[in-house]
Amino acid sequence: MKNHASTLLAEVRTFRQNHPDVRYVDLIALDIPGHFYGKRYPVEMLEKVAAGGPLKLPQNAVLLGTQGGLFKIGDYCFNDGDPDANRRLVPGTLKPVSWESQPLGQMLITSDGTEAPIEFEPREVLAKVLERLHHKGIHPVVAFELEFYLFDRKLDNGLPQYARDPLSDDADDQPNLHIERLSRFSQVLDDMAQTAKDQGIDITVITAELGPGQFEINFGHLDDGLRAADWAALFCRSTRGVALKHGYRASFMAKPYLQFPGSGMHVHVSLYDGAGNNLLAAHQQQPLRHAVAGCLELLPHCMPIFSPNHNAFRRLGGTVNAATRASWGFEDRDACVRIPESDPRNLRIEHRLASADANPYLVLAAILAGLEHGLEAKREPITPLNEDRTSGADFPLEMLDAVRAMQHHPVVRDKLGAEFVDVYCENKRQDHLAFQKEINAREYRWFL
Structure with missing residues (x-):
């Protein structure tokens, strides 16, 4: 884990050196319908995550419908307290975003490889098959x-x-x-x-x-x-x-x-x-x-x-x-x-x-x-x-x-x-x- 964290930390620091004008990074993952969800992090906070700090997002964000609404699926969404779930940064995916009006970065996140992966997260489903x-x-x-x-x-x-x-x-x-x-x-x-x-x-x-x-x-x-x-x-x-x-x-x-x-x-x-x-x-x-x-x-x-x-x-x-x-x-x-x-x-x-x-x-x-x-x-x-x-x-x-x-x-x-x-x-x-x-x-x- 230490080597993993040091690699991620080096990636973030190299990115900051190469793109000093970038203040925020979008941390994104794909939900079930194929839309990206996530959070926009200040780049200095990203260093803390890369060093091993917590990264949590609502588990049920993966379950959103095509229009972003929540559906009652078993006990998910309405009877589970809408819990957070751990995510991790995907190494090698921190890149600049050139199509926005302001300098920005983006990086993939996922629950696969965490202690409790989300069983219905698309990337985790593929990871298990592989x-x-x-x-x-x-x-x-x-x-x-x-x-x-x-x-x-x-x-x-x-x-x-x-x-x-x-x-x-x-x-x-x-x-x-x-x-x-x-x-x-x-x-x-x-x-x-x-x-x-x-x-x-x-x-x-x-x-x-x-x-x-x-x-x-x-x-x-x-x-x-x-x-x-x-x-x-x-x-x-x-x-x-x-x-x-x-x-x-x-x-x-x-x-x-x-x-x-x-x-x-x-x-x-x-x-x-x-x-x-x-x-x-x-x-x-x-x-x-x-x-x-x-x-x-x-x-x-x-x-x-x-x-x-x-x-x-x-x-x-x-x-x-x-x-x-x-x-x-x-x-x-x-x-x-x-x-x-x-x-x-x-x-x-x-x-x-x-x-x-x-x-x-x-x-x-x-x-x-x-x-x-x-x-x-x-x-x-x-x-x-x-x-x-x-x-x-x-x-x-x-x-x-x-x-x-x-x-x-x-x-x-x-x-x-x-x-x-x-x-x-x-x-x-x-x-x-x-x-x-x-x-x-x-x-x-x-x-x-």
Whole structure:
């Protein structure tokens, strides 16, 4: 613990030396819906925390709904006295915030690694899965890809407007993959990429996607799953901030336009043993087939994680590369689980089902749980789409059905934790019911 504290203290002091104008640091963590919560600390108080001082926040901050409200979930929130829970600083995440009007820093915090971790904290759920895999000699290497839309900063009666082309000032309303779109929006995209790099995120490929104002940014492969998910979470925060600075609004909303493709979170995962051998490539790739079968088996029971809100279910089917059934295939972007072409050393799965606004810690935890289950069960997968375009297994396409499919599934409860599954499912159920309580104008037009 002393070495840990001295490392953190050195990180804070180095940051203060390099950024003497920063007076405050945001200590942040991701809640269940995927929003950051936390506190703004004076930088001198951060030194005390880094040296081993207490860092406590309400336990139930993790349980907030999408709109920030509290739901009654078991005894949490209303019958537990709203207790504090210990958090710790995540080493290596103290970075400057460049998109605010005043100098600021930010640093991730978490309950995982404390004496009493919060069982339903997303980062803790992933940490447990990774720890279990490591004990089995399985070491994942992970890379995220995130799609997002740029909109004009101003909404039109609450509706998004196309991003304005900075060269012509016209709306970017022509969806295409042309490289010139990257050039036209290069100022904001370059700033997003550089800001992400300043946060320690390894940005690689930038693509202009099919939708108007839609882009995709890929991250480098990491042998630290927690850090890979940290990158995805932090990228969303910095990208929104940079977009506002440039007069845009960036959103990872799953389906902002019905007529254009939705935004996804694609996750590449390969598995290695302690000697660095690719486990999926062994025995003529038989473990790969088992892993795919496990992923597909658990996929219908993890839909509230992959599609975490009402809008995310709109993304599934009807547009390019968005499946409505659990499927797999080699080099097939219509599949939920795609096997990209690669050499045996880099053999991996690409899980393509999750929406861009899903919680990256939970998405990765669910994918790894599926892979682990597959390697244990050693079942053959269904026919790949390459051989049968109709192949696939049904999964829920509505939130309440998805919650029912997840909550009592024994493997999901075992792999992700029964307490987490109960809390998460009730959070999603209550969020969905709260969303349904508003009568919109269309409903009056149809039924008044």
